[in-house]
Amino acid sequence: MMISFPFKSMRAGQKEIADAVENAINNREKLIVQASTGMGKTAAVLYAAIKKAKEKDLKVLFLTAKHTHQNIVYETMRKINSVSSDKVSFAGVTGKRSMCLFENEVEPSLFIEFCRAVREQDMCDFYSNTFTKNKDVKPKAIEALSSGISDSKSVMEAARNFELCPYELSLLNAKQSTLVVANYSHAFDPGIALGFTIRTGIDPGKTILVVDEAHNLPSKILDMNSFSISQRILEKAYSEATIAGYSDIALKIDKIIGSLRSITKESAIDIRDSFIETDMQKLEEIVKFHEKGYNIPSTFILKNFVEKLLSVKEEDIIYVSIDDKGNRKINVNSLDPANYSSGVMDAFYSSVLMSGTFRPIEMFSSLLGIEDSKSLEVEGDSQQGNRLTVIDKAVTSKFSSRDEQYSKIAEEIDSIMNSAKHNMIFFFPSYFFMERVYSRSTLKDKITLEEKNMSRDRKAEIMDKLSYSSAVLFAVINGNFSESIGVKNNMVKLVGIVGIPFEPPSIKLKAMQIYYDRKTGSGFEYAQVLPTMIKVMQAAGRGIRFTGDRCAIVLMDSRYDTPIFRKYLPDDVLIVNENPSQIIKEKGFDK
Structure with a gap:
């Protein structure tokens, strides 16, 4: 071996x-x-x-x-x-919904129940071709498993050829890998x-x-173990419970809806004791009463919500959020991964x-x-000398100083653009901040702005533009370009992080900071600094993707040169008290 x-x-x-x-x-x-x-x-x-x-x-x-x-x-x-x-032997498994060949337009939150319903009603030929009623693997599926499948792409191809369920085929393949x-x-x-x-x-x-x-x-763990339900779904579930004859469940739902309607801004809500274990069976019966064919009742979403609510942890936060259109939603967020x-x-x-x-x-x-x-x-030898990290102490995005800083930041970026003749990306804390700096630039014609809700084609068009020399992109942290973009051939040679992209204040953020203060004594660092610096370093890393890539990283905020932020940065970071374009040139990162 x-x-x-x-x-x-x-x-x-x-x-x-x-x-x-x-x-x-x-x-x-x-x-x-x-x-x-x-x-x-x-x-x-x-x-x-x-x-x-x-x-x-x-x-x-x-x-x-x-x-x-x-x-x-x-x-x-x-x-x-x-x-x-x-x-x-190896096998690839992705999400059940992303692999499904059964044509459907079901909401993501309803897909698992939709899948179960069509399987139980023998409506999915792909599943029926994979297993017998006794759950034995059918010969056609065994043949597909012997056809040399491995990654998700080959599983999908085999599933189409043999008319099998791709997800089930991937699990069977994983079992033998x-x-x-x-x-x-x-x-x-x-x-x-x-x-x-x-x-x-x-x-x-x-x-x-x-x-x-x-x-x-x-x-990701916090996201997986957090859940929500909208007022619209609750109102539909109320109607379904009433029609099915479960007045006690309808009354409980109506009480929550009443509380929601009285809330006018993001705030905590106490619904931990709204349901009890015996309600789960009743909710299941309401679901079955209304479930016909492809129709998945809203009570199914409520049932899943209640099931998770009954096991919610003491430190988890439950609150109501309201969007721009006034739609209310109850959120249950985990705080400790x-x-x-x-x-x-x-x-x-x-x-x-x-x-x-x-x-x-x-x-x-x-x-x-x-x-x-x-x-x-x-740290590989290939990185030594290939990366220049500079903290620019002449500027800050601190809220109290922003108005006067927009022009100063624009001036410094213009200077960098004039001195370094290659592709660069500048990341900003928000679209608002980015647009304020852009409006003050004297080199607008050379700058491409990231747009909200960009199409895939528009994003590809911008990436293609970055493959030519002297292209400059203004983008937003947590936007379309800060992580998992296909930067190849060292086409981005300077990355600027403008300001410190803290998450906006919220009930969830405040609760997390209080929780980690109690647990570690460092609530601000765990709740705000650590997540922010992960975003910063991921965005900064867009310029070095492969061995031999060279890139200058400019951190444009004086606060990066404080102990709470410095510990996240490379040991060889340089500090400048004025425009960084000169040191970029001196270190040979202007070409």
Whole structure:
């Protein structure tokens, strides 16, 4: 048996990563890997994990934040197989809804119930072609499994050819594979994870967990374990309960609707005791009363909401939000990802979390409840001299100084544009802030502005423009361009972060800060600084995607040079008290 590294030799840092991963697996430990973008950490981690999995007869579950991020894992695994005497089977699994071949226009929140309904009523031929009524795999599905399927694309092709359910086919393929590539939700969403592990034969105690781009994990876990229901759905559920003859349930719903109507701004609402366990059966009966064919009643959404509400944690916040049109919604938000992540990772044989944005590591381990984890920080030799990070102390986005600063920031950006003749992106805290600076620029004709609600074609058009020299893009943090954009061939050589993009004040943010003040004594840092700096460093990383890329990063706010922010930045950051264009030129990053 022989698993080989997919390239002729390991680059600087890759051997260190692979050795650390092997050691963590040998000792059944958790490992956090902070490694620079472009140094090949995916290849190093995957190689070591697969090697150990084959030695110890384990599986590997490799999780990504988005299904589009799975392609690099598939490519790397194919390269490993091409140079190894022992071939490794692998499978890709994405969301059930995204793989569905059954034509439908069902709302995302109703899809799971829609899928169940059409299966139980024998209305889905794709599912019926995959399993018998006794849940045995049909010969056609067995033939598809033997056709060489692996990643999600090949599963979809086989499912179309054999007229099978793609999601079920991907689970069957995962059951017979050593490596399973899936989404965060397949391990960290309680409503998905249990069924997924059972259906794929994944025993966490015999599986190595790998989490890619794991700086996203805390926020993704909170999103997965937060839920909401709109006033419109409650009003429909009230009508359904009344028609079905459940006046007691209708009365409970009506009481909540009354409370909602009395609320005129974002505020907390207490509905924890609005329903009890015995109401779940009644809600299920209302759903069945109204469920016919493709019709999924609104009470189904309420039933799911109540089921989660009954197990809500004490520290979770429940509040009402109101949109611009006056539509009200009840939100239940989790505040602590450690409530979910620590138990999940404890269950696996070993866990490896990797990212290029993990500083300071101890904060991430605390946030995820894995303080017992080991850590490794690696920066490849290729990054030395290829990155210039500058803090510009001459400007700030501090609210009290903004009016006078718009012109100053525009002036500094104009100076940078005049001195550096290559593509650059400047990220702003908001569209409002971006437009104020743009209006004061003397070089408007050279600047492309990101637009709200951009179409895919318009985004592609702007990316194409960046492939030519001297293009300048003004964009927004958390917008279309701050993460997961296809920057290739080192086409962006300067990234500016204008200001500090704190999340706007909200009840949720205030509750999180209070919670972490009580838990750690550092509520402001956990609730505001850490999430903000993750966004900043991800946006800053748009310029260096591959080995050999060169990029200047300009942090345009004096507050970055304070201890609470500096700990997130590279050690070699430079400070300037005036326009940074001169130092960019001196260091050779103007060409």
